Amino acid sequence: MNHSKCFVFVVRQPPFRGDRTVELVDQLLAVAAFDHPVDVLFLDDGVWQLQAAHVLEGAGLRPLAPLLRTLEFYDVREVAAEHESLAERALSPDGLVLPVRLLARSEVPAWIAGHDVAVGCG
Amino acid sequence: MVGALIMKFVIQIDASPHEAQAANTAYQFIKAALANGHHILLVFFYYDGVCNAQVSSFAGKDDLSGRWSALAREHGLDLVLCVSAAQRRGLVSAEGKDQGLLAPGFRIGGLGQWVDACLKADRILTFTS
Incomplete structure (x- = not known):
């Protein structure tokens, strides 16, 4: 019998x-549907996904964040963002479309290492 | 290989063969892993990676789909395309059927197979652009 594995999806792509x-959300949901713990980390240009939704929608883009808001119903455990990635892009943690756990760059490797499977979405 | 650790891998390929080196790097990695006695449980093509399955009109030595087919035939690899990603890119019909565009050795599957294989694997590697 297979034991449960803890997954983290590392989002590094902008919403463009x-x-x-x-497709990222499809993959997240597939893991969650099998009752495995799932976390999401926004890193580098991936933090643009957390930008206010109306900015993206005005540009004809489909942002990830409104979809992520629904993921708590699928047991997505934690949404995190790297503090330095936000700061380098002048994004304030207060202006994001959903609450995130802020991780310092120095904390990220250990945080990812706490998972069984890390899936890069670059 | 005495005392060597044999591992079970799941490989996810997210890039088309035309946009980046990632798919070719994955191909080379798999060949090296097999040559060293490791097991490849699943090669899963997702995002633009599904384009690796498309038969090239200009088949030559750079035709990666042909090389994937040959590798699958030689080693019994399971090459699985995500059906929804393939539908979005017109490789399979709306009903999820092959329209004659797929190279031999590829089959249509879903994310459930990827999750299941991840549970059995020692390592999951993603090759992206």
């Missing part, structure tokens, strides 16, 4: 790359 955001 076609259907990738939707």
